[in-house]
Structures are given as C-alpha cells and as structure tokens.
Amino acid sequence: MMTQDTWRSDLLLVLVTLLAGLGWVFSREALLGMTPIFFIGVRFLCAGLILAVPGYTGLLRLAGESWRRALLTGAVMGVAMCLWIVGLQHTENMGIGAFLTSLGVVLIPIVGKLLFGAHTARSTWVALIIALAGLACLRLESGLSLSLSDICFLGAAVVFSLHFNLNSRFAARLPALPLTTIQLGVTGVLALLLSLFIEPLPTVPSGAIFGWLLASIVIGTCMRFFIQVKAQGMAPVSHAAVIMTLEPVWTSLFGILWFAETMTSIQLLGCGLIFGALLVSRWRMILRRPQAV
Numbered sequence: 001m002m003t004q005d006t007w008r009s010d011l012l013l014v015l016v017t018l019l020a021g022l023g024w025v026f027s028r029e030a031l032l033g034m035t036p037i038f039f040i041g042v043r044f045l046c047a048g049l050i051l052a053v054p055g056y057t058g059l060l061r062l063a064g065e066s067w068r069r070a071l072l073t074g075a076v077m078g079v080a081m082c083l084w085i086v087g088l089q090h091t092e093n094m095g096i097g098a099f100l101t102s103l104g105v106v107l108i109p110i111v112g113k114l115l116f117g118a119h120t121a122r123s124t125w126v127a128l129i130i131a132l133a134g135l136a137c138l139r140l141e142s143g144l145s146l147s148l149s150d151i152c153f154l155g156a157a158v159v160f161s162l163h164f165n166l167n168s169r170f171a172a173r174l175p176a177l178p179l180t181t182i183q184l185g186v187t188g189v190l191a192l193l194l195s196l197f198i199e200p201l202p203t204v205p206s207g208a209i210f211g212w213l214l215a216s217i218v219i220g221t222c223m224r225f226f227i228q229v230k231a232q233g234m235a236p237v238s239h240a241a242v243i244m245t246l247e248p249v250w251t252s253l254f255g256i257l258w259f260a261e262t263m264t265s266i267q268l269l270g271c272g273l274i275f276g277a278l279l280v281s282r283w284r285m286i287l288r289r290p291q292a293v
Contacts, residue, residue, distance in 0.1 A: 012231035013243040016224055021250030023220030024094055025258050026212050027085065033209030036085040037195040038202050042213065044081065045188025047221035051181040058178035070179050073166045074186025080159035081187050082194060087152030093261050095252030096138055099274045100153035102248045104160035106131045106281045111161045116169065123283045131277035137270030180225050245278040 030039055052059065062070070084101060091097045106127045112118035139146065146154070195202075205213065252271065255261040263271070 009231050010243060012227055014246065016228045016231060017244060017246040018250055019219060019224040019227070020247045021098075021254050023216060023224060024088070024098060024251045025254050026216040026220050028088055028094060028259070030205075030209055030212035030216055031085075031089050033205045034213065035195065035199040035202060036089045037082055037191050037199055039213065039216075040081050040085045041188050041190075041192030041195055043188070043216045043221060044078075044184045045192065046217045047225075048181050048183075048185030048188055050217070050222050051177065051184065051226070055177040055181040058175045059181065062174070062178055066174055067182070069166075070174060070182040071186055073163060073179075074183035075190060076159060076163045076166055077183050078187035078190035080156050080163055082191055083152045083156035083159060087149045087156060089149075090147070090152070091149035093263065093267075094255035094259065095248070095261060095263065095271065096267065097149060097153045098248035098251035098255075099138070099271045100135070100150060101157050101160070102245070102278060103131055103135070103154065103274065104157035104164070105245070106277050107158060107161035108164050109281070111158070112165045112168075115162070116165065123280055127277040127281035130273050130280060134270040134273030134277060137266050137273060139270075140266055184221065184225070242279070242282065245275065245282070249275065 027039070027043075030043075034042075087097055087101075088094070106124070109118065109120045109124045110128065113120045139150070248271070252261075252263075
C-alpha cells in the first residue's frame with residue numbers, strides 16, 4: 001500500500017534523478033570556459049565545504065578508522081569523477097555518455113565478486129549480456145570502435161561500481177552527512193592536485209561560466225546529494241532501485257532539448273537495451289528478494 005511518506009520519497013527520488021540530469025547540462029556548459037579537472041575540483045571542494053557546515057558536529061564524532069574509510073572511498077570517487085568529466089568534455093552526445101556511465105550499476109555485483117568474493121546472482125550475468133548488446137548497438141555505426149569519451153565513461157562506470165562496493169562494505173555504518181561531506185571534499189582536493197600537474201593554470205571565468213559553476217555546486221551537487229540521502233532514508237529499497245535508473249533517461253532528454261542532440265535508431269535501441277539491463281540488474285530488489293552484491 002502506498003502511504004503518503006512513500007509517495008513523498010518517490011517524488012523526491014524522481015527529483016534527484018532530474019537534478020542529476022541537470023548536473024550534466026550545468027557541467028557541460030561550464031566546460032566551455034573551464035578546464036575539466038579544475039572544474040571538478042572547484043565544484044566538489046566547494047560542495048564539500050558547504051555541507052561541512054551542517055555536518056560539522058558529525059565530522060567531529062568520527063573516529064580514526066571511520067576517517068580512513070571515508071577518505072578511501074572519497075579518493076575512489078575522485079578518480080571516477082575525473083574520468084567522467086574528461087569523457088563529458090570530449091563527447092558529442094551527452095545522452096549516450098549517460099547510458100555508458102550508468103553501466104556502473106550492472107558492474108557493481110561483478111566487481112564485488114572479483115574483489116570481495118561476493119555471490120553473484122544469475123540476473124547479473126543476464127544484465128551484463130544485455131548491456132554488452134546495448135553497447136554494441138551504440139557503436140555499430142563506427143565499426144564498434146570506442147572513442148576517447150567512450151573509454152572515459154566506461155572507465156568511470158567501473159570505478160563508480162568499485163566506489164559503491166567500498167561504500168557498502170567499509171562505510172555503510174557511517175553517518176550519511178559527514179560521509180558525503182568528506183567524499184565530496186576529497187574528490188575536490190584530488191582533482192585540484194591533479195589539475196596542477198596536467199592542466200594549464202586556470203583563468204578567471206566569465207560571469208556566465210561562473211553561473212554554471214555555481215549551479216553545478218548548489219543544484220547539481222549539494223541539493224542532489226542532500227535530497228538523495230533524505231529520500232533514500234524514507235523509500236523502500238525496491239522503489240529507489242527502479243527510480244534511480246531514470247538519470248540517463250533525463251540526461252538524454254536534456255541533451256535533446258538543450259543541445260539539440262540526436263540519436264539514430266540503432267543508438268536508441270542501444271540505450272533501450274542498457275536501460276533494460278539496469279532494470280534486470282535490480283530485479284531482485286524490485287521483487288524485494290535478497291541479493292548479494
């Protein structure tokens with residue numbers, strides 16, 4: 001039975017996926033006047049500092065081992081975000097990039113099995129086969145060759161799946177707000193340090209670019225993560241599992257509406273197959289059956 005709290009949590013989760021899709025738009029616009037790694041560094045460090053204000057008390061309560069776990073997961077998140085933003089900088093189609101990155105959901109149990117010996121359900125392998133078919137459809141017209149953006153998005157998907165596994169095993173018992181604060185801050189610091197070595201010195205952004213950066217920080221990062229933490233605390237796992245798969249769909253729609261992107265029929269089929277793989281990978285959650293990750 002759908003209670004009022006369930007409806008509220010579902011609507012909040014839909015809002016989270018919308019904000020995530022908008023985050024792609026804000027980031028792509030900001031990249032017109034900022035180098036990618038520096039942008040990620042500023043965006044996530046500022047977001048971490050903002051969340052540190054309400055999370056200050058929780059940060060003081062964390063013990064040494066909790067800090068080490070949060071720092072580790074933050075470093076992995078930083079690598080994933082750097083790969084993602086380089087992919088976004090070089091992509092010609094934001095929607096395709098979103099579906100490629102979403103493959104991290106399918107890879108979560110596989111990475112868990114390879115690194116932690118976790119049991120993997122048969123539905124995971126079915127989802128992987130469907131996802132590979134979708135990936136092939138996305139790149140059939142280019143002779144199955146992968147572009148630099150494809151490689152970065154797929155690399156980000158792998159590292160995101162590792163981040164999820166580490167969060168589940170090493171940091172699941174940590175308070176959500178201080179954990180999120182540390183991870184965002186570590187991502188920002190890591191990206192800024194990397195930017196110093198591989199990117200030219202930044203210049204002062206124009207007013208428009210600064211606006212997109214501010215939107216990325218406040219809306220695409222702080223609001224998104226705050227609402228996501230709140231909504232997931234209210235929602236049944238089965239609801240959250242399905243609703244969160246909407247992010248690549250919204251991103252594709254924003255790409256069409258904002259950047260006039262188009263997809264061929266075979267590319268649309270590929271996106272549809274990947275979306276199907278996301279649902280299959282979470283099928284046990286949908287049916288409320290236990291699933292080892």
